[in-house]
Amino acid sequence: MDAATRPYRSVLYIPGSKERALDKARGLPVDAIIFDLEDAVTPDAKPAARDTLKAALTQGGYGDKARIIRINGLDTEWGADDAKVLKDADAHAFLLPKVNSAADVQALADIVGDADIWCMIETPLGVFNALEIAAHPSVKGFVAGTNDLAKELNCRSRDDRLPMMFALQQMLLAARAHGVVCVDGVYNQYLNEEGLAVECEQGRDLGFDGKTLIHPAQVEGANKAFAPTEAEIDLARRQIAAHEEIERTGQGVAVVDGKIVENLHVETALKTLAKADAIAKMG
Incomplete structure (x- = not known):
């Protein structure tokens, strides 16, 4: 599919360590999958998760879905090995957590070569440096890490996300300045369809390309909200x-x-x- 027109309405996190979840994801009507080796995998399972994920990607069956691998941070004991083991995997991009600067992107590019890189924007430094991060030639996507950002800001959770608004618009402006895809953060109440619809509508109105999701039950709502009516x-x-x-x-x-x-x-x-x-x- 043409990268310029590829939709990213629904971007679902899938644990890279769980074969059943990896298999189920093949049949889900999502636009993109983030195969997660970071938060969704316990420390003792991280080395084995790389091989599990690589085998699933080699097997294929994910159709036109964009396939994005979220590695652990390069400042952890697992991140560099994640990138080395999976740099030739059948995926469209690597997603790097807690990107603070373009130098963080370059550190991953030094390992994965010409592969596309997506960035989690989830720290105050990441928000303020979003423009230089988006300008890096390897960067093709931003993901709003709203949970981590809320923790860093020590802000209250509100339905209107007012405490988060500057950060959301800052990363959107940076992404649009450099032609980078930008998807909204997760909605944690995964069984609250009405709440998800409201937050999706807000994200769409702001200009996000889609929404990251934590449960298959959220896919239909995101697909509807971010598609042209x-x-x-x-x-x-x-x-x-x-x-x-x-x-x-x-x-x-x-x-x-x-x-x-x-x-x-x-x-x-x-x-x-x-x-x-x-x-x-x-x-």
Whole structure:
């Protein structure tokens, strides 16, 4: 699938140590999987988890899902070996936790070569250095690590996420400045469908590409929230058609639903249709 149009509505964490979970993930309707060797794996199981995950990726069966490996931090005893063992695995990217600077990215790039790197933005330094991190040529994605960030900030949990808003927008701005995918943090109440819907809507309104998820029950809600609606698709088609008609005749300005349609609106409309098409191809 074209990297420029690949959807990331639902990005599900799967423990890299559990064969059953790795197998079940093959049939889930997610856009991307983060195969987790960090938080989801106990210290004594981490070395064996590398081999378990590598075998699952070699077996394949994940279709068009983006496959992202979250290694342990390079400041731990496991991170470098995670990267070395899995650098040739059948995956699209490595996800590095607690990235504080572009130097952290480079340290991983020195191990995995030309592989794409995603970054967990989950520390105050990571938030403030997000622009330089996104500018690194290996970086293709950001993941908002909202749980760790909340711990670092010592902020209260609120439904509107107001204490987190500066950090969320800072990482989004940095990602957009350098064409980097940016997905929202997890919603911890995995059986609260209404709460998930509200937070997904907020993330979509802010501009995130999708949401990281901790349970398969959250997939449907995220896929719905971050996909273009029928109304948005219809509007995009009408905007493009109106603009093309004005270009053909060379007269007047394009107007749809009482609003002027400029080139920037057409660009957005084209992206909307491309995303809808990519989602349709995901099945």
